[in-house]
Amino acid sequence: MGTPERGVHIMAKYKPYDYAQTMMVAVSLADQLQPGTLEHTIHYVVQERLDLRAFDAEHHNDDGGRPGYDPRVLLKVVLLGYSRGLLSSRKLEAACREQIVFMALCCGQRPDHSTIATFVSGMGEERISTLFSQVLLVCHEAELLGGTHFAIDGYKLSSNAAKESSGTHEDLRKKRDKLKELVREHVRTHQHNDRRSEDGKGGGSSSLLPRDPAKRLARLQRQAERIERFLNENEPRQGRSGTEIQSNVTDNESAKMKSSHGIIQGYNANAMVDAKHQVIVHGEAFGVGDDGAVATAMLAGAATHLTHATGEDDPLRQKIVSADTGYFSNQNLEAFEAAEVDAYVPDPKFRSRDPQLATAKRHRRPTDRRKQDYRSKRRWFRGDDFTFDEATERLMCPAGQRLYRCGHDHVTAQGYRATSYRAPKTACLSCELRDRCLQHPESGNPRQVRVFHGRVTETLTSRMKDKIDTPEGRQIYSRRLGIVEPVFGNLGAQKGMNRSTLRGRAKVDTQWKLYCLVHNLEKIARHGRPIR
Template sequence: MRFIIGKDRKQSALFPVSLEESIGVENEVRAIDLFVNSLDLEKMGFKVCFPEGGRPAYHPAVLLKLFIYGYLNRIRSSRNLEKECRRNIEMMWLIEELSPDHNTIANFRKDNPDAIKRVFRATVQLAKNFNLIGGKIIAGDGTKLRAQNSKKNNFNTKKIDRHLQYIDHKLEQYTKDLASADGEVEREEAQKNIKLHSSRKEGYEKLQQQLKETGEPQISASDPESRQMVIRGNTTEVAYNVQSTVDAKHCIPIDYEVTNQNDKKAMGAMVRRAKSILGTTDFTALFDKGYYTGSELGIVQGLGIKALVAIPDQASTAPDCNYNVQNFTYDQQNDTYTCPEGYQLTTNGKLYLKYRGTSNQTEFKQYRTKACKSCPVKNLCTKAKNGKVVERNTFTPMYEQNRKNVEEDPELYLRRQAIVEHPFGTIKRQWGFDHILSKKGKKRASADVGFIFIAYNLKRILCLMGKKGFREVYAQLVICLFILKETYKAILTTFYPTDPVNLIFCPDPGSNLKRLILVHNWR
């Protein structure tokens, strides 16, 4: 049988192949290079000017290209990225055969979380310029990414008290052993154990004091801002909750935020940022039942944005579910409720306060009717001796409006999961990015997550635009990024040193602006 034979490793070449010739015209590293070169890194917050003296620094563009390429190819570790600089021909072409050490690489990610988020915003702007973002329907959700902190090193008040009780018991036992010790060896062993457990007790008391001072419900030793959260069912992990808003047209994330809280109080801020990013309120926001909170619904509706939030199953408050409060009809004009039997419930107008937690309070009114006592179906409606009492709080109108939105368009909400789970599924299942790589707080975690979303958006844009042929996409990238930075001449010189390129400015119909048309003679 014949086989394909490789080249002799010792064979010398008369005309060595350059790096430029080794990288195909359709290789994605060319798009990365073009994208980063088009950004104004100084305005984005990267440090560009360094003092003279000492070893010269690497330009932030070099390290940004390095990270984007790494995350696109599922390489996040600074040490692995350092290796790729010396053995990966695509990486050599991209950063011009530079090889920063792993500390320099890691510090770049650690020191630039805000600037990295602005780079993500640039990918969103790129998608908008290619008309890949519809801006009519968005879906929001959160996903848990494991932190670099074990459950063992996560503490709450009950867990610390349990440890302290155990240590006190052991100290009492070792103190008795010391008192009854006959030999020097036994005495030294008891003293050693007492010293060890006393040191551990001091550590737990410091954690206890820290919890009291901060008012936080829990604390993590390795990654202080990570929190133990429910992943699903009864399964918990010490993690961060990454909130993301995704546009429905092509499932492109337009926003992300790293938090250590659950979803309950996140929707208002997410929708407010989406309004700023999209520049309009003419869109519909879809969220699951974890976001079903009156105050957050109030924020969204106050912005004039339509929201469809899944309504959680509510526990039955009546012996027969047909007589639950949601089956009572509210008359806004008369401020009364009508029960399923036709009786009218009225209020005395007095506002009552209900406390949920130390700082959360809600005002509500009570509605009742005297007819309840003689009602023939009272035993189906309530077990209360004095009859049914209906409460209406300040957020009830928001809940009612949301219910109306869901009932008007039940099919629309069903799209939520397909929209927002697309990026999460790709990132966690396909790419394996199910954990935060960095430690020491939300800022550093945000930098890691930022690069994940940058890589996702660039990959998504290239995949979508690639249907028209990469060469066409490349030309469109040039046009778009020239407009963004307005430094087209320098980039043309870099990327097309020999090809004929014509730039034509022409009026855009119906606008005072001018359009930039790039005419490129592809070989």
């Protein structure tokens, strides 16, 4: 073979391929579930360790009728789909047709989306709680539970409802009336255009009405009737303080709440996490954004699951439980004390008392320091600007006027003994420092000051403040962030389980517990003993 001449192009030969071709491949379903993977762990735990006989009560087709799907198959598909961010039942149906791992889990069966949706929404609180306890038992046998320190926190879960449908009953009545007025205006415009057309002046429907006025009119009427029906069937919702809170026409058990993405309509999904391997020992969704009243339910649920998993009668007694400032309330602290747990819950101002942050201001950038100085600049005189003489028990204001006692000594709700003083009205009216002393100088009211003489009685909140301010308390509480926050990062950011596709607190709570099951099953796959 001779050497090719210079400048002559040589064509290379490659094997042909075509991505549009169809192949028939023999697949072993068992080989798709490799040990050590999450899908294999889901398959093993659901198939071998969970008791799903409670689901058999729904089927009465032993004598006749079409066979139903095994609940084990449906549960495996749902758990694996949730772990991959497939929250929609239609996406799960498509995955069972197109993805080989899903085909392996359901053994080639193809449950439709309505079957999957009915299975999840109809699972019920008792069944999902039983499944949660059984998975937690597997975690305990795999030595994943430490049982010494637990952290509680909440995650704002967007619901399947629009926040635009929220409002007090008065707001909803105004919205209903506005929709009815739009319907009447729509009809008047349509009648006006009809008369113009009959008079031969030409119809103006293209400019005055939308392209499909009939559909728009029907949609406005449905919205008004929906709000009207909601107002007739539902009473105003009451908040923890006894005042009315906003209702929602689509999902009245959800609530508006602040999240990292702004204001959302959703649920407050709480989780209680064990410190050793971040296993969730209890999860529950609440229809309020406030964490100040959830400790009782969280402690009771965690105790039930841990008792089933570990066999202890009182698994939380004398154990450390930490929570952030959102849980600092008398109701929560009473729940912690009743459960006899060693709780660490800081108040919202505890960082201002931290000695390590005393010099934090001087380490800020110049721009940040200027903003902080502007925000914290005092405009009015405070209590420490008044001089108190302990010998005579007299109080002098910065202008040199003497304040007199008004009322006897009393004890505040925080347990401090205090004395109230008031300046003479005539002295304040002519005082040159009036604008710096009174927030509302035009009101004519004199300045009042309260002098505290120390704590007389201890309260739950005062004891918790003293406890969290100790070096040991701050050190224990500092572990909370690394225990519970990565759990929400895994569920929301990594797995995509950051919203609920269902409506109603019971159904959303079921779906949240399924999300928590996915997290615990992944802990079993990664840190548990190898499963063969």
